[in-house]
Amino acid sequence: MSKFIPSINKLIDEFSKLPGIGKKSAQRLAFYVINMEQSDAYNFAESILEVKRKIKYCEKCFNITESELCDICSDQKRDHTVICVVESPRDLIAIENTKEFRGYYHVLHGAISPMDGIGPNEIKIRELILRLQEDDSNEIIIATNPTIEGEATAMYISKLLKGTDIKVTRLAHGIPVGGDLEYADEITLAKAIEGRRVL
Known part of the structure; x- marks a missing residue:
């Protein structure tokens, strides 16, 4: 009681x-x-x-907004050739806060997760493909989370765009700035080695 x-x-x-x-x-x-x-x-x-x-979703990128298009999609000064694909509006805000990315976004509203009954049709992948056919974008940056679901989603999108003129890149993952190698797990270290770059 x-x-x-x-x-x-x-x-x-x-x-x-x-x-x-x-x-x-x-x-x-x-x-x-x-x-x-x-x-x-x-x-x-x-x-x-x-x-x-x-609050509703932007008609173009599916970010949250109070109008038909969000502030980012309404900004004509951004780089229209690059689209950054994220899982959620929170991820979009995190990337925007860096002030490093000046292209547009596409919000999937989730990631592929067969265990949870979420397939490609339950998130905004079809809308991304249609958008890429209509826009003049030539690169997409896949910025899904470094989880099994995020990786599966990235691979699925990459395979869908294989054979097209669109360059598909993946957000780099690895050791955080200020982190110690001894505390990093094996997957993080493997991704850091895999994503290494020339100095």
Whole structure:
């Protein structure tokens, strides 16, 4: 039997649905909300509803936006010959924060994972291929995560584009700057050796 009243139980249940939030954290968050000023609680709830009302996917790259095209796809000054393929909008933001990439993006919204029932048709690969047929891009950088699913997705896209004029490159993986070799795992070391470059 629960020790909380139904409205608090419901709030705890909703918070516990968030990724990385266990039952104890959900309880802490629920009691934080209870102690909030009425206006702050209203603003918090309204911001969630506003995001759900306004946010949609860019018609071109599937990034999150409030208009038909995201700010990146609307920017005519970017390099239209290169598309960086990422798994999620968070990955896009991480790359944008480096200020090193000036091309466009394509967000897959996932990676191929047969164990989870996610095949090529469940993510935005078909849309990428159609886009490449219409655009004048001549290179795609596959920046999927260095996981089994990310590697499978990269290989699948690479095979689809084999025999075309589009250059397919893969984001380099390896030892992080400031990292020690002795603490790196074998896969990371292997990728670092495989992706070595001339100095």
